[in-house]
Amino acid sequence: PYYCPQEMADDDEVHHFPRFEGFSRWVCCMCVVKFDLELGQAMEYIFPEDFTLSDAEKANICYLSFPDSNSGCLGDTQFFFRVRCSGTGCGGSLPDYTFVQPGVQQSLLADGAHYYGFSYFRQVKDKDSKRGYFQKSVVLITKLPYTKLFSHLMGVIAPEYFDNGAVSLESAGHDIDRWPAPLPGKPLSLPIMGTVIEARIPSKQDKPASVAASPPGAPGPLVLPSVHEIDMYRLLYPVVKYIHLLWELVLTNEPIAVVASSPTICSEVVQALVNCIMPLQYCSDFRPFFTIHDSEFKAYTTKTQAPPPVILGVTNPFFIKALQHWPHILRLGQMAYDSKGQKMSKSGGTSSLDSKPGLFTLYKPLLGQDKLLLQALSSKETGKRRPLDAQNAILRRHLLELTHTFMIPLERYVASLMPLQRHVSPWRALPVLKPFDADSFLKTVAHSGPQLTSGLKGDWVGLYRRFMKSANFYGWLRSRQAEANGKLRTLYVESICKADVLFWMRDKTEVEIVDFLIKMKLLMQSATSEHSLSTKQHQQLVSQMETMVQRLPEDLRTLLTR
Numbered sequence: 311p312y313y314c315p316q317e318m319a320d321d322d323e324v325h326h327f328p329r330f331e332g333f334s335r336w337v338c339c340m341c342v343v344k345f346d347l348e349l350g351q352a353m354e355y356i357f358p359e360d361f362t363l364s365d366a367e368k369a370n371i372c373y374l375s376f377p378d379s380n381s382g383c384l385g386d387t388q389f390f391f392r393v394r395c396s397g398t399g400c401g402g403s404l405p406d407y408t409f410v411q412p413g414v415q416q417s418l419l420a421d422g423a424h425y426y427g428f429s430y431f432r433q434v435k436d437k438d439s440k441r442g443y444f445q446k447s448v449v450l451i452t453k454l455p456y457t458k459l460f461s462h463l464m465g466v467i468a469p470e471y472f473d474n475g476a477v478s479l480e481s482a483g484h485d486i487d488r489w490p491a492p493l494p495g496k497p498l499s500l501p502i503m504g505t506v507i508e509a510r511i512p513s514k515q516d517k518p519a520s521v522a523a524s525p526p527g528a529p530g531p532l533v534l535p536s537v538h539e540i541d542m543y544r545l546l547y548p549v550v551k552y553i554h555l556l557w558e559l560v561l562t563n564e565p566i567a568v569v570a571s572s573p574t575i576c577s578e579v580v581q582a583l584v585n586c587i588m589p590l591q592y593c594s595d596f597r598p599f600f601t602i603h604d605s606e607f608k609a610y611t612t613k614t615q616a617p618p619p620v621i622l623g624v625t626n627p628f629f630i631k632a633l634q635h636w637p638h639i640l641r642l643g644q645m646a647y648d649s650k651g652q653k654m655s656k657s658g659g660t661s662s663l664d665s666k667p668g669l670f671t672l673y674k675p676l677l678g679q680d681k682l683l684l685q686a687l688s689s690k691e692t693g694k695r696r697p698l699d700a701q702n703a704i705l706r707r708h709l710l711e712l713t714h715t716f717m718i719p720l721e722r723y724v725a726s727l728m729p730l731q732r733h734v735s736p737w738r739a740l741p742v743l744k745p746f747d748a749d750s751f752l753k754t755v756a757h758s759g760p761q762l763t764s765g766l767k768g769d770w771v772g773l774y775r776r777f778m779k780s781a782n783f784y785g786w787l788r789s790r791q792a793e794a795n796g797k798l799r800t801l802y803v804e805s806i807c808k809a810d811v812l813f814w815m816r817d818k819t820e821v822e823i824v825d826f827l828i829k830m831k832l833l834m835q836s837a838t839s840e841h842s843l844s845t846k847q848h849q850q851l852v853s854q855m856e857t858m859v860q861r862l863p864e865d866l867r868t869l870l871t872r
Contacts, residue, residue, distance in 0.1 A: 330358055333487040338425065338451045339363070340479050342471070343375045345445040351376055354446075357479045364396050366605055367425070373603035375429040375447040377573045378626045387431045388464060389573035390457060390581075391599040394606070395425045413513045414494040416789055417591040418538060420453040427451050428460045429573075430468030448472075448479075454492065457581050459509055459537040466502055478503070509534045512589075540582040542709075543687065543701040545575070548642060548667040550687050550705075553586075554766070555675045557709060558773065559638055561587050561716070563594045563780040564673070565617035567633045569624055570642045573599045576623030579642060583621055586709045590717060593785030596621040602628060619781060638671040676776070677768035683708050715760045716773075717786075722758070723751045724790045734798065736806040737814060740833070743794040746787060748778050796842055803837060806830065807850040811858050820866060823858060827870060830855055 342355040351372035356363070363371070374391040377383045428450040436444040448468040450460055470478040485502045492498075495513035499506055546553060559566055560583050568583070570576035577598035584592045600610070600622045610620060611632045624633070633639065643666070687701060727744040734741055752771055761770050777783050815823055834851055837843035843851075859870055 330483065330487050332489055332491075333358075333483055335491055336452065336454065336486055336489060337483075338453060340467070340483065341371065341375075341449045341451065342476070342479075343372050343447045343449060345376070345441070355476055355479070357476070357483055367393070367395055369603075370394075370605055371425070371427055371449060371451065373601055374427060374599060375449045376431060376445065378601060383431065383572065384433055386469075387433075387572070387574060388429070388461060389431075389577040389599055390426060390428045390461065391573075391577065392421075392424050392426050392597055393604075394423060413515065415512050415514055415516075415589050416786075417588050418455060418494075418512065419591075421455065422453070425451050425453065426455060426457075426460070428457075428464045430464045432468075432472055446472075456511075456537040458534055458539060459507070462507065462534060463502060466505065470503055505532055507532050507534060509537050511537055514589075538585070539706065540578050540585055541698070541702050542582045542585065543705045544698060545579050545582045546705075549640065549669055551679075551684060552669040553684075553705070553709075554677060554679050555669065555671075555673070556583060556640070557586055557712065558675055558677065559671075559673065560584065560592065560621070561590075561713075561780070561782060562773075562776045563592075563619040563782055564638055565619055565636050566621045566638045566640060567624065567629065567636045568622065568640045568642065569629065569633075571625060573623075573625055575642055576625055579640070580621050580623040583640075587713050587782070588710065590713055590782060591785055591789075593781040594619040594621075598623045600624050602626060638669065638673060640669050641667055643667040675768070676773045677766045677770070680708065680765055682765075712764070712766070715764050716777075719755055719759055720751070720774075720786070721790075723754055724787075724794065728794055729798065731801060734801045734805055736802070736809040740802050741798050743791055743798070748775075796840070799833075799837060800842060803833065803843065803847055803851065806833075806854060807847060809854070811854050812861070815858060815861060820862065823862065824866065824870070827855060827858060 339361040340357045341353055343351055344354045346352040353368050353372055370393045374393060377387055377389070429447045430449075431445075431447040433443055433445050435442060448464065448471050450464055450467070452460060454460075467478065467482045470482070482503055486500075489500050490498055492511055494511040495515065496510065498509050498511070500509060501507075543550070546556075549556070556566075558564075566583065568576050568579050570579060580596055580598040584596055595618070597604070597620065601607075601624075604610075610618060610622065611629075613635050617633075617636045622629075622633070683704070687705060724743075724746065727746065729741040729744075752774060755771055755774060759770050761767070818826075830851060834843065834848065838848070859867055862870070
């Protein structure tokens, strides 16, 4: 687990403290942030109490847990943010979920460099307060990008806290501590404060066709069809005609500023953009909610260099000027639908952030639009007949299939770089994946590219050229290279386990045999550290090494067994 409290017992007394190992698989900590007249936002409480956050992390979390003052959020407001982590609770205490969660989709792995914060902010009039308002946020901090699950979770925990105080967070923590591990592909029952959330984490084996809306008559809001999917159609409805252009911008890691009137809208829209290229992992930075107090504010708003490949969600009108040099600005007004899918009526007054929704960019898309899709999504007649869940499912499936269509030629080309299995021999060097050659790949697009099957027409080769310069491409390629080389190492280990080492030793010198034993030892150490060696394989390799050592002179045996 990536959080494990230090032992808190002394020599004379034995105290029994929960270690929260189950809790730490899902959540880092839960915080309460209040407004202090002298200090501004300040952290009032943290659970577990000995979870360590650096001063910079505390400051960022405190500022991000409150909406910008211009938002005028009365009542309860839920939103989420993502912030860079740097303290002792960051990378050093994070498990490698590629091994803890075998089969999890790359885009849903725990984030070693960032915290996700899920804030439940309450602001109500309070005549006893000098400011005239009660202002406080309950925040859940985690490494896992399960936005739907944790947003729902905070909707359960935070109201209980405001009614009953810190004991509610402790009670919730003990409930989460009993949750099963976050393994993909299995139904999970997650008890929390007298209710149960039914959820499932997607696996790599999930097919695009398996993504669907909630089945009719599914029991209540505690059954989550997805732990991470945002209601994309509801959020992007005002700009749905730009959906293919937005997909291109996200795919190629272009800088995008999302300007909205509330942190709820901007955080959900940023996450919807990131999700629109799933299952491909978005490998640049993205900030669902960003403020002028963020420690990286200057780096992301400087005009002395090109904007970084980041997606920022902002609500402060100051950013309209601060980000005017950014190439792509997505402005969103009032949502057409609320979170329950109900049509919203337009309010009388509007702020500068509520007007003129649209995508402001000079970018010329390389692909055309799917006019049938846009007609189905934007038609008033169709929209009246089709439920919002169905609209969401249509849009998600289209984007998923579009990403899948785009990635198939790349996946096929990388598969062709794998050495043939017959070339894997225990007596040769461990084979590795051949290097990726962009020109060679582009030649394959001409005769087996997505233009043959996709309904979108345009410059697919040009889009691949852009993509191959992006962080998304390099992140995907590193992942595939690691998978391929891991598979080759597994085949190599299997070949050694099955090899007739005594027959091979007949005409080999002592130097060659010792050299081979050293290579085997290094291979075992590497495979063990990467959790890619089974217990049976480990025993077989040890047996093979012992067999070879026993055939060596006594002086060498003594040296090798030290």
